[in-house]
Amino acid sequence: MSRDLSMQTSEVLRDALDQLSDAAEVLGLSEGMAAGLAHPRREVTVSVPLRRDDGSVEVLTGHRVQHNLTRGPAKGGVRFSADVTLEEVRALAMWMTWKCALVDVPYGGGKGGVRLDPKLYSRAELERVTRRYTSEIAPLLGPERDIPAPDLGTDEQVMAWMMDTYSTGVGHTALGVVTGKPLALGGSLGRATATSRGVTHVALAALASRGVQVRGSRSAVQGFGKVGRYTARFLAEAGSRVVAVSDQYGAVVDWNGLDVPGLEAHVDATGSVVGYGRSEPLDRADDLLVLPVDLLVPAAVEAVITEDNADRVLARVVVEGANGPTTREADRILADRDVLVVPDILANAGGVVVSYFEWVQANQAFWWTETEVEDRLAARMTVAWERTAALAQSRDLSLRGAATALAVGAVAEAHQLRGLYP
The missing domain is CATH 3.40.50.720 (NAD(P)-binding Rossmann-like Domain)
Known part of the structure; x- marks a missing residue:
């Protein structure tokens, strides 16, 4: 499918902001609250120099956006894709905030990526990209700060490289700094699916x-x-x-x-x-x-x-x-x-739910069975579906409108309870 990248990413971010605006209207949020939720808390763009296997040097661009940290550390994937832009990452980070809130996971939303087509790079080159990108954004990362996970073009091996790079920098093994890891490095049963x-x-x-x-x-x-x-x-x-x-x-x-x-x-x-x-x-x-x-x-x-x-x-x-x-x-x-549309922040939230389970297990060094993971996942998804469907019916909203309102409402409430510093 042919796509104009600049138009595409602009449209994605515009859709995310429009969905927030709709939710703010449903909830009756103040202009200041809505503006605070629309702006990322923190974002960084980094250069990622790569020495290719033939000895040449190529400079890639990477991003990491922390949209919201009110309910907990940032959580969100890292993608390796030729389509990565800062606007796309901003939108995806915002959706992660709502997704975490909707399924009652104590995280805020984050997202990151490096602009490259992974099919055009060797495994050794991808490892070097991963490690340099991780080192560049390392000040943002940590089990209590920002917890990446796999996304388009990345996998559990990439997460293992990220975990090792971060752990080397802080001087100890930090299993909880990423999720979606191999089982041998503190991953969770049931995470891949x-x-x-x-x-x-x-x-x-x-x-x-x-x-x-x-x-x-x-x-x-x-x-x-x-x-x-x-x-x-x-x-x-x-x-x-x-x-x-x-x-x-x-x-x-x-x-x-x-x-x-x-x-x-x-x-x-x-x-x-x-x-x-x-x-x-x-x-x-x-x-x-x-x-x-x-x-x-x-x-x-x-x-x-x-x-x-x-x-x-x-x-x-x-x-x-x-x-x-x-x-x-x-x-x-x-x-x-x-046509009934089940929105992404509800439909694909299973990944972040089990990422949360993996993080909990890694921090406690105590592992659950696959049945325990899947039963707890099913319970979370069922509750989120039922709450969303009930609000949609009672307020005559679409499922997307109901899901976003529930999520935005939870984040706004946390903002109000914490107050504005200073």
């Missing part, structure tokens, strides 16, 4: 709210990475027919339902969903968004459902596995067409 588990929990609840039986329903999942892959697996296990999936290379469809385990094996062998033998290709990967399905899960990148295609979305329920996949104008169009 947590976001997808959370997406599935709320997707099933949303389908039920619309009177759709899960067994036999049709689902389409955009993206087959960390979130989309396991979401497709869990939906299929729940009885939904996953009829279409896509990745950055293309999309495949099988109206009888894809064999998700077989598709996973194909992706492991080839690196893409394209060419899976028991399916048909879609002419355009974006056509997946407008297929006649019950459930659509956009689990790739921001702003894929826009005013240009929202009127053609045929799904009854859209569950946002990615951050910000639906633009503000598209939201209005979908609402007018009675």
